Amino acid sequence: MPDKKIIAVIGATGAQGGGVVRAIVEDRDGPFAARAVTRKPDSEKARALAALGVEVVAGDADDPAGLDRAFAGAHGAFCVTNFWEHYSAERETAQATNMARASRKAGLKHVVWSTLEDTRKKVPLDDARLPTLQGKYKVPHFDSKGAADGAFAREAAPTTYLLAAFYWENFIYFGMGPRKTEGGAFTLALPLGGVKLPGIGAADIGKCAYGILRKGSATIGQRIGIAGEILSGAEMTAKVARAVGKKVEFFDMPFDVYRGLGFPGADDLGNMFKYQAILGDEFLRSRDVKASRELNPALLDFDAWLAANASRIPIE
Numbered sequence: 001m002p003d004k005k006i007i008a009v010i011g012a013t014g015a016q017g018g019g020v021v022r023a024i025v026e027d028r029d030g031p032f033a034a035r036a037v038t039r040k041p042d043s044e045k046a047r048a049l050a051a052l053g054v055e056v057v058a059g060d061a062d063d064p065a066g067l068d069r070a071f072a073g074a075h076g077a078f079c080v081t082n083f084w085e086h087y088s089a090e091r092e093t094a095q096a097t098n099m100a101r102a103s104r105k106a107g108l109k110h111v112v113w114s115t116l117e118d119t120r121k122k123v124p125l126d127d128a129r130l131p132t133l134q135g136k137y138k139v140p141h142f143d144s145k146g147a148a149d150g151a152f153a154r155e156a157a158p159t160t161y162l163l164a165a166f167y168w169e170n171f172i173y174f175g176m177g178p179r180k181t182e183g184g185a186f187t188l189a190l191p192l193g194g195v196k197l198p199g200i201g202a203a204d205i206g207k208c209a210y211g212i213l214r215k216g217s218a219t220i221g222q223r224i225g226i227a228g229e230i231l232s233g234a235e236m237t238a239k240v241a242r243a244v245g246k247k248v249e250f251f252d253m254p255f256d257v258y259r260g261l262g263f264p265g266a267d268d269l270g271n272m273f274k275y276q277a278i279l280g281d282e283f284l285r286s287r288d289v290k291a292s293r294e295l296n297p298a299l300l301d302f303d304a305w306l307a308a309n310a311s312r313i314p315i316e
C-alpha cells in the first residue's frame with residue numbers, strides 16, 4: 001500500500017483512537033493507512049493492532065521528540081488525550097499542546113483533535129452555580145481540552161475539532177449502570193437535572209473521525225459535535241430495562257449528591273452534568289445526530305447499541 005496516506009493515531013489502543021484505526025483498516029480500498037501511536041508497542045492491545053497489519057510506533061504525548069518521530073511522514077493525525085489516567089487538567093492541556101505543535105512541525109495536512117468545551121466561557125469562574133475545581137476549572141476534563149483548542153488553532157497543522165458525547169459504554173465500565181436497591185428493584189441514577197443526554201457508542205466516535213478525515217479540507221476549522229441519539233433519563237432507562245429484561249427505574253440524582261459520591265472525578269463529572277443542564281437546549285444543539293450519521297452511515301442509536309452490548313452491562 002505504498003500510495004496510501006498515513007494517519008498517525010494517538011490513543012490507537014483505546015476507545016476513540018481504536019475506532020479510527022478499525023475504520024481505516026475496514027475501508028480496504030480507502031485512501032488511508034493507520035499508524036498506531038502507543039507508549040507500549042509491546043502491549044497486548046498494540047500487538048493485536050500489528051496483527052491486523054497496522055504499523056505500530058512508539059510515542060508519548062508527554063514527550064515532544066517522540067511525537068515528532070511518530071508523526072514524521074504522515075498525512076494526518078487523530079489526537080486524543082486521556083484525562084482519566086492522571087486527573088490533571090494542566091497536564092492534559094500540555095499533552096494536547098505537544099501534539100498540536102508536533103503536527104505542524106511534521107507538516108501534516110489534516111488533524112482531528114478530540115476536544116470538549118471550555119465550560120468557563122459560559123460559566124465563568126466567579127459563577128457559583130458550579131464549584132471551582134483544581135483552582136481554576138469548572139469541569140476540569142472539559143476545560144483542559146477546550147483550553148488546548150487555541151494551540152491547535154495557532155500552532156498546529158490544519159485542524160478539525162471533534163466533540164464527542166457521553167459514551168454508552170459508561171453503563172458497562174464506569175459504574176454508571178443500573179444498581180440494585182434495597183427492595184430488590186434496579187435504579188439507573190444519573191444527575192441530569194431533567195434534561196436529555198446526548199450519547200454515543202464509543203466505536204462510532206472513531207468512525208465519525210474517519211468520516212471527517214475522508215471529507216478532508218472542507219472540515220478544517222469546523223467544530224463538529226457528534227451523538228448517536230439524544231435521550232432523557234427515563235427514555236434511556238426504559239430501553240436499558242427492555243434490553244436487560246429487568247425492571248429498572250430512573251433516578252435523577254441531585255448534582256450535589258453525585259459530586260459527593262467520593263469516587264475519583266465525582267466532582268468533575270457532577271459539574272459536567274450540571275453544565276449540560278445549565279446550557280439546556282444549547283448543549284443538545286452542540287451534538288448533531290443527523291450530521292454524525294452523514295459522517296458515519298453505520299452510526300448506532302441506543303437500541304442498536306443495546307442490541308450489541310446489553311449483555312455486557314453488569315446487572316445482578
Ligand SMILES: NC(=O)c1ccc[n+]([C@@H]2O[C@H](COP(=O)([O-])OP(=O)(O)OC[C@H]3O[C@@H](n4cnc5c(N)ncnc54)[C@H](OP(=O)(O)O)[C@@H]3O)[C@@H](O)[C@H]2O)c1
Nearest residue numbers: 011012013014015016038039060061081082083164166167
Ligand atoms: N467516557 C466518556 O463518556 C467520554 C466522552 C467524551 C470524551 N471522553 C474523553 O475521552 C478521553 C479518553 O479517550 P478514550 O476513551 O479513547 O481512552 P481509553 O480507551 O481509556 O484509552 C486511552 C488511550 O490513550 C492513550 N494514551 C494515554 N496517555 C497517553 C500518552 N501520554 N501518550 C500517548 N498515548 C496516550 C493510551 O495509549 P497507550 O496506553 O497504548 O499508550 C490509550 O490508547 C478522555 O480524555 C475523556 O475525557 C470520554
